[in-house]
Amino acid sequence: MTHQPAIILVRPQLGENIGKAARAMLNFGLTDMRLVAPRDGWPNPDAGPSASGADIVLDQAQVFATVEEAVADCTHVFASTVRERGMAKPVVTPREAGKRMHAAIAAGTRPAILFGPERSGLTNDDVVCADTILTVPVNKDFGSLNLAQAVILCAYEFDQCRDETPDVQPAYEDGVASKDQLIGLMQHMERELAAKGYFKSEDRRDTQRRTLRNLIQSAAPSHQQVQTWRGIIKSLARPDAPDSSDT
């Protein structure tokens, strides 16, 4: 079985936050939750409702008495915190941590991330158990990050390293219209406009025609939308008729 990062909540205080962290983990396919000395014991009846269906994560959660025991089978441990003075560890962003965890897993080893208690964060003795400090680059004037929010940003960045969703997916399932369809539409529009006296003078006609063609080009319509445009032009060009929706 492929390893995945262990998400280790150190002395979490509120069951509700454990549930939300579980939901955030499962949103990005992570299920290895570990709890170190949860304040209110385990299981905690407040966790389930806030997990919103991520029960599998809570059901499989392992409980440990100490951070040392929780990380025993891991190889590379990140501590989610701001850097403490005098702590001789490199500091990485969640994105860099995601890449390093992905590389660790590709090498057949298991990485982990430590998250501290809601109120106080990890202690220096917790951080000593880690190899690397992971600091989310937040607003320096408002750096207090909710526990589940810190978890989801780390889980997201890990998942980004394996996710294959293209950055952009095209707007139309039936594809953008071909140029001959667009030229047909342009000619249809010009013909109807000419019949209505839109082109005032022969010497401005070419400029107006280019403006119209750029209008259609920049709209980049689909096959289906070319048909919709043609219907609009046909209706507008028609002599007035009673609209069935008129009162």
Added chain:
Amino acid sequence: MTHQPAIILVRPQLGENIGKAARAMLNFGLTDMRLVAPRDGWPNPDAGPSASGADIVLDQAQVFATVEEAVADCTHVFASTVRERGMAKPVVTPREAGKRMHAAIAAGTRPAILFGPERSGLTNDDVVCADTILTVPVNKDFGSLNLAQAVILCAYEFDQCRDETPDVQPAYEDGVASKDQLIGLMQHMERELAAKGYFKSEDRRDTQRRTLRNLIQSAAPSHQQVQTWRGIIKSLARPDAPDSSDT
């Protein structure tokens, strides 16, 4: 004043979630919150406590009756949702949306993101007001993303486009030890080991010496850590002495 993306919560249900969204925004320096027809009116007494100090965002929040009014001064609008069939709009990731919003702001215009109600998400009529669909690439088997979680992922990816935090910051403020410090340490260690009979035979001595040197090299200690290592070697090499911490 530089524009920033407007975060538009459409018909949000719980004040608590509005507060958490405000906190998530301010974590990444965003303050332009807009509310479209919040279910329980505005202001909502449940919002403040869950904003955990992001009061400036709630205090400045603007309320609108419709999505059209909320996006009136915006140029490029993203709808945070999964793609609806037949909706002729491109779909982008949060990372791509972050880049596009950054480019829109650099061009002096104002982008926005629409987020739907907690339970039901955006309707097709809401999505029609947007240019582009923004879909967070979540676990296909567990895609339900909490409102504030969706907001923080989008705010984070926008902020990543302007954040200059280096991916990796070195472990030591005082820098990695120079090679002459390392060689001094290695020679010290070899001298003390030789005195204790560590090098069993002359023909294995070179191999053992290389192993030791690689050990020190791969630890890549700082200036300070070289001094700590030297202290350890000196203490270990000393004849037994009563340890003051012994009972």
